[in-house]
Amino acid sequence: MARYKPYSYAQGKFIPIHFANQVLPGTFEYTLNYLIDHELDLSIFNDRYHNDDSGAPAYDPKILLKIILFAYSRGIVSSRKIERACRENVIFMALSADSRPHFTTIADFISSMDREIVSLFLEVLLVCDEQKLIGREMFAIDGCKMPSNASVTWSGTRADFQKKVTKMETAIANMVNHQSRSQEIGPPVKL
Incomplete structure (x- = not known):
């Protein structure tokens, strides 16, 4: 008769997680984390909050941007x-420093800052594409196909490049606008 290794679902395991060690160099999330912390100008968010003297502390826009843009890169657009990903996924926990913002906070941030998010996301995508962190054939967000092969797709004149940037901005804006109108994933946006 066959013998099998014993197992039991009635056991637990404590796993120590150091969030800084979860975001590994050479990955999209590492670059996203670095860009938001060190390269992007996020002063546009400073005027949004007026809680210096009263009111509860707000979530840092850096944290919200990191989890939203990372979620978008994984096709997750529902707040x-x-x-849920911030509660269950280690990478989301690491990017958010386990702050776990409520879905209404995420939805409000997206709907009220849609123009800023579109321009920042485009900047992140262009840098990641330059560093070859985006797939060499396609980058999909909510069914939105975006070319990412720099040697073929991004070669051409400055006008060609500007057309492609405009297409990406439009696709990102459509995705953000769709998120603002509903909480569910919508139909794909074609470029």
Whole structure:
């Protein structure tokens, strides 16, 4: 008769997680984390909050941007699903420093800062593409196909490049606008 290794679901395991060690160099999330912390100008968010003297502390826009843009890169556009990922996914926990923002906070941030998020996301995508962190054939967000092969797709004149940037901005804006109108993933946006 066959013998099998014993197992039991009635056991637990404590796993120590150091968030800084979860975001590994050479990955999209590492570059996203670095760009938001060190390269992007996020002063546009400073005027949004007026809680210096009273009111509860707000979530740092850096944290919200990191989890939203990372979620978008994984095809997650529902604020409820982003909130869930921050509770269940180690990379989301690491990017958010385990702050776990509520889905209403995420949805409000997206809907009120859609123009800023679109321009920042485009900047992140262009840098990541330059560093070859985006797949060499396609980068999909919510069914939105974006070319990412720099040697073929991004070669051409400055006008050609500007057309492609405009297409990416439009696709990102459509995705953000769709998120603002509903909490569910919508139909794909074609470029």
